[in-house]
Amino acid sequence: MNTPQPDNERTFIISVLTENKSGLLNAITIIFTRRKINIESINVSESEVVGVSRYTIVVKLTREKAEKLVKQIRKLIEVLGAFLYEEEDTHYQELALYKVPLEPFLNDSQNTIENLIRQHFARILMVEREYIIIEKTGRKSETQQLFEELKAFGVSEFVRSARISISKSKRRTERFLEELEELSARTSKKVEYQD
Amino acid sequence: MQTLQAKSDKETSVKQDPISGSEAVLRCLIEEGVETIFGYPGGAIMPIYDALYGYADKLTHILVRHEQGAIHAAQGYSRVTGRVGVCFATSGPGATNLITGIADAQIDSTPLVCVTGQVASPLLGTDAFQETDVIGISMPVTKWNYQITNVDEIPAVFAKAFFIAKSGRPGPVLIDITKDVQNAMMQFSYKKCEKIRSYAPYPKPTQQSLQDAAELINTAKKPYILVGHGILLSGAQKEIVEFAEKAHIPVASTLMGLSAFPTDHPLYVGYLGMHGNYGPNIKTNECDVLIAIGMRFDDRVTGNLKTYARQAKVIHIEIDPAEIDKNVKTAVAINSDAKEALHELTPLIKKQSHTEWLQEFRDCDKIEHDKVIQHALHPETGKLKMSEVVNVISEMTNGEAIVVTDVGQHQMATSRYYKFKVTDSNVTSGGLGTMGFALPASMGAKLGKPDRQVIAVIGDGGYQMTVQELGTIMQYNIGVKIVVLNNSFLGMVRQWQQLFHEKRYSFTEMTNPNFIKLAEAYSIPAEKVEQRENLKAAVQKMLDAKGPYFMEVIVETEENVFPMVPAGASVTDIRLE
Numbered sequence: 001m002n003t004p005q006p007d008n009e010r011t012f013i014i015s016v017l018t019e020n021k022s023g024l025l026n027a028i029t030i031i032f033t034r035r036k037i038n039i040e041s042i043n044v045s046e047s048e049v050v051g052v053s054r055y056t057i058v059v060k061l062t063r064e065k066a067e068k069l070v071k072q073i074r075k076l077i078e079v080l081g082a083f084l085y086e087e088e089d090t091h092y093q094e095l096a097l098y099k100v101p102l103e104p105f106l107n108d109s110q111n112t113i114e115n116l117i118r119q120h121f122a123r124i125l126m127v128e129r130e131y132i133i134i135e136k137t138g139r140k141s142e143t144q145q146l147f148e149e150l151k152a153f154g155v156s157e158f159v160r161s162a163r164i165s166i167s168k169s170k171r172r173t174e175r176f177l178e179e180l181e182e183l184s185a186r187t188s189k190k191v192e193y194q195d
Numbered sequence: 196m197q198t199l200q201a202k203s204d205k206e207t208s209v210k211q212d213p214i215s216g217s218e219a220v221l222r223c224l225i226e227e228g229v230e231t232i233f234g235y236p237g238g239a240i241m242p243i244y245d246a247l248y249g250y251a252d253k254l255t256h257i258l259v260r261h262e263q264g265a266i267h268a269a270q271g272y273s274r275v276t277g278r279v280g281v282c283f284a285t286s287g288p289g290a291t292n293l294i295t296g297i298a299d300a301q302i303d304s305t306p307l308v309c310v311t312g313q314v315a316s317p318l319l320g321t322d323a324f325q326e327t328d329v330i331g332i333s334m335p336v337t338k339w340n341y342q343i344t345n346v347d348e349i350p351a352v353f354a355k356a357f358f359i360a361k362s363g364r365p366g367p368v369l370i371d372i373t374k375d376v377q378n379a380m381m382q383f384s385y386k387k388c389e390k391i392r393s394y395a396p397y398p399k400p401t402q403q404s405l406q407d408a409a410e411l412i413n414t415a416k417k418p419y420i421l422v423g424h425g426i427l428l429s430g431a432q433k434e435i436v437e438f439a440e441k442a443h444i445p446v447a448s449t450l451m452g453l454s455a456f457p458t459d460h461p462l463y464v465g466y467l468g469m470h471g472n473y474g475p476n477i478k479t480n481e482c483d484v485l486i487a488i489g490m491r492f493d494d495r496v497t498g499n500l501k502t503y504a505r506q507a508k509v510i511h512i513e514i515d516p517a518e519i520d521k522n523v524k525t526a527v528a529i530n531s532d533a534k535e536a537l538h539e540l541t542p543l544i545k546k547q548s549h550t551e552w553l554q555e556f557r558d559c560d561k562i563e564h565d566k567v568i569q570h571a572l573h574p575e576t577g578k579l580k581m582s583e584v585v586n587v588i589s590e591m592t593n594g595e596a597i598v599v600t601d602v603g604q605h606q607m608a609t610s611r612y613y614k615f616k617v618t619d620s621n622v623t624s625g626g627l628g629t630m631g632f633a634l635p636a637s638m639g640a641k642l643g644k645p646d647r648q649v650i651a652v653i654g655d656g657g658y659q660m661t662v663q664e665l666g667t668i669m670q671y672n673i674g675v676k677i678v679v680l681n682n683s684f685l686g687m688v689r690q691w692q693q694l695f696h697e698k699r700y701s702f703t704e705m706t707n708p709n710f711i712k713l714a715e716a717y718s719i720p721a722e723k724v725e726q727r728e729n730l731k732a733a734v735q736k737m738l739d740a741k742g743p744y745f746m747e748v749i750v751e752t753e754e755n756v757f758p759m760v761p762a763g764a765s766v767t768d769i770r771l772e
């Protein structure tokens with residue numbers, strides 16, 4: 001995990017576990033805004049634990065800056081944990097949707113589009129009267145590549161989701177939450193002094 | 196969205212008649228031991244004020260003259276009592292007027308609970324009269340905030356708010372309550388919050404870190420301790436003295452740490468930072484082990500980080516993990532409350548003596564005394580100097596007063612020359628440097644510690660930023676002693692203009708009102724001092740006054756505070772003149 005690398009700017013994934021509370025997205029993003037750090041992508045969804053949200057945030061930063069940022073995120077009261085990953089320490093995907101007119105398909109005697117979809121491991125999500133919707137999951141370069149190739153047929157809408165990622169770490173959220181229960185129970189009152 | 200509802204087990208009260216949300220708010224405050232509230236009413240908080248009318252025997256409410264006055268008063272109250280300061284404001288402008296103080300409390304780790312009224316929940320987001328997104332505005336400057344839109348949430352939210360404000364690294368919390376909720380009825384029961392699973396306010400110092408720190412300290416030749424606000428916040432005054440004495444280590448203080456360590460202690464070497472003492476600054480770059488306790492290496496302390504304490508191994512005792520390695524790289528970080536860390540660390544420390552090293556500080560004192568202090572404290576001619584006024588006050592109060600300062604030259608002069616002998620006695624706006632802080636903060640300090648002498652030292656500029664609070668002082672007969680050091684300038688800015696902008700005094704000179712008449716308009720006895728020979732008698736009269744008292748001292752207009760580490764310079768580039 002801690003492969004020594006020169007501290008140049010690179011992609012980091014910040015994974016944040018939080019209580020499900022309204023306003024928290026704002027609280028997290030202003031930490032970036034204040035430091036003028038651009039968020040490359042952000043995704044929020046309920047995690048494997050009921051009531052716990054997982055944020056997946058992609059940033060380009062030096063490790064030092066990223067570590068400081070993560071510490072600031074941890075300070076938010078409803079944040080359960082924030083973890084910093086180098087890109088290669090995660091498995092990740094994005095989802096892209098492409099809206100292409102139906103017309104070229106109908107006159108596609110050589111099945112060029114179909115082959116394209118197959119080559120790219122994409123699929124047709126929907127066929128409507130005027131257009132079809134193609135779906136592809138993959139890394140940004142891959143979804144981008146398909147976009148470039150579909151351009152010839154006229155892409156009227158293209159959308160790519162935020163990155164979602166799963167870490168290679170063995171940590172289990174349930175266990176992590178149990179540890180938090182212990183840590184948070186520690187109060188200054190429990191410290192014994194002979195005052 | 197999850198609602199925060201009180202669970203019905205282990206509650207403090209049994210079934211009873213329903214009460215309004217407004218009354219519930221007051222009951223929560225009483226449950227938390229609140230006695231004093233600083234506030235200002237308005238439309239969206241009127242139901243709470245209406246309920247307050249019936250609680251006059253249990254809660255003291257101080258009507259300020261501006262919401263900024265309320266929050267600074269709550270800060271002053273908290274800083275001298277260690278309790279959570281509480282203030283009330285209405286929606287919109289009332290709430291936005293709190294923001295400066297909230298930001299101040301956040302950066303200076305002051306526990307507050309601010310309650311703001313809000314438009315009725317159906318009107319949220321409609322640009323209703325006096326609607327402001329207070330949650331959004333206050334988010335970056337609060338430790339936590341919450342908008343209550345369901346009456347049943349009130350007890351649990353208040354319990355959580357007090358717990359968060361007070362625990363760990365303290366800070367301000369804001370609760371916004373819609374007007375419909377204030378009027379709604381509920382069944383009240385209260386349970387204090389003792390734990391939030393996503394929040395671990397008291398990290399345990401690891402054995403490894405304690406041992407590593409002890410080893411560094413035990414082998415150090417020139418160890419040096421920097422104490423900050425964390426000593427006061429954690430109540431580690433006794434522990435820090437024991438620790439420093441056992442290892443015989445010189446102790447310097449940050450601005451916010453003043454009064455944490457007695458100035459007359461033989462190990463105390465002085466005050467750090469831009470206008471700090473000579474030795475404490477330059478020795479930072481000569482020590483071999485730097486032990487920073489409950490302080491956060493603010494740029495006003497470190498100067499240029501690239502040349503700051505590079506030779507030293509740094510031990511940082513700090514409760515907030517985000518402060519560790521933020522500005523200064525540590526050799527050993529002890530992430531915990533200062534009191535707990537010192538309690539654990541002292542037994543691991545060997546008894547030592549560092550007499551020669553301590554003497555090096557004393558040699559620096561001599562240089563500073565000859566070059567700066569002598570002239571600052573004992574001028575024979577010319578107008579009075581801020582430093583000598585502070586020195587006289589310090590001597591005549593035996594260093595035992597609570598001293599509240601505003602922001603500027605007078606603040607630096609006071610921090611340098613007031614010789615604090617009693618702890619929890621320094622109230623100032625450190626991190627934010629908020630002009631206008633001192634007058635209202637001194638009201639809160641006096642109400643928090645009515646038996647102590649409370650002296651506010653303020654510049655003629657900052658005084659006029661919250662001078663309306665003279666009305667509050669008059670109405671409640673708050674016995675603060677107000678000292679305005681009048682140089683007819685925004686002195687600190689003028690000093691920078693003189694030193695770094697070729698004396699181009701761009702908008703720093705002020706034509707001031709008759710401050711004596713102004714005080715008298717509020718029935719506050721007042722005296723103006725212009726002559727050196729009148730100073731002591733005037734100070735004595737002020738100290739003897741039973742109620743509030745105002746003293747204006749006409750001081751040198753173009754005096755500079757020295758020593759000075761210019762912004763961005765190295766601590767070793769400290770200028771003595």
Ligand SMILES: Cc1ncc(C[n+]2csc(CCOP(=O)(O)OP(=O)(O)O)c2C)c(N)n1
Nearest residue numbers: 603604605628630654655656657685686687
């Ligand atoms: C609210 C606010 N505005 C501006 C400043 C910038 N500032 C810092 S010190 C200072 C001058 C203060 O003048 P005065 O209150 O007369 O005190 P003096 O320095 O003369 O003792 C100013 C304008 C500030 N700290 N706070």
Ligand SMILES: [Mg+2]
Nearest residue numbers: 654655684686
């Ligand atoms: Mg002035």
